[in-house]
Amino acid sequence: MSSALLVSTGVIALAEIGDKTQLLAFLLATKFKKPWPIVLGILAATLINHGLAGAVGAWVTASVGPDILRWVLGISFLGMAVWTLVPDQIENEEAQLASKFGVFGATFVTFFLAEMGDKTQIATVAMAAHYSDVFMVVAGTTLGMLIADVPAVFAGDRLASKIPMKLVHGVAAALFAALGLATLLGAGGRFGF
Template identity: 65%
Template structure:
């Protein structure tokens, strides 16, 4: 349960103000069809995070707990710093694959936008940290949906009402705490 709750919370907070949240807002404004957009986000996130989680699990198996403790600790602390850097949406992310319909455009654009994103790296690290791959993927996917689905349904008002800097600060603090705990070997 810890893997699920931590994964959900960390990714939901990390996603606030992220470029994929901006992409969700842009897709909602462009297509005005929330159901296929939300389903596209869900499908893209499941695939992306399943792959990222597999990488994290594989790394843990290859390197072992002792090496991964240091790698994870440093990675989580680096993620804390990365959380404090504002994201921006690239125009190419918004235009990709429009010819595949609303669901297809969302699926492809979201999958590509997530590549190398904070939440993808967080998923790799969380899957390496917790020996519960399925719960990490379910948690990180739920976290993405908690952050992005309301933006699609409610739109710009929801995105502007959130104190993005405060939320990013909280997420950065959580990543820093996870990093320090990993370096100390707590729970590993």
């Protein structure tokens, strides 16, 4: 199995725990009580959003020399490590959009908008630039989002109270930091990682 797929899945699944889109999944599940249209909305929004992020990552790789790319990616991963430790909160505007559309439409629109500029989207750009297989990165980041968000849709608040958020965020931050350091030291997708 591809390391791009495995790393992308694991890092995003951990980074997504406690993220605003996971909080949004809780909110939508509580409000609509229709899990399957919510899951399908999450899937569609994530595929499109992370597909675009993967394309940006591939463009960055093609546009920037390998030495500069190594430093940009290494620093980006270290920045993601710090950002992962900052708890997210859901914006009121995102929650209000959910009431204007059907369940699938509300989920699709709110997840797509919530992911714009979010740490998981930025991480997708960085990982797509880091690895040579954009398809596997996007598949992995999408799978990671589903691993974190689908249980939130089905288990709701019961699950949230049992997850040690600080520990999960610490592990995700450590993974991002390890990727950053490995990249800066010359390891990484095109660099042998």
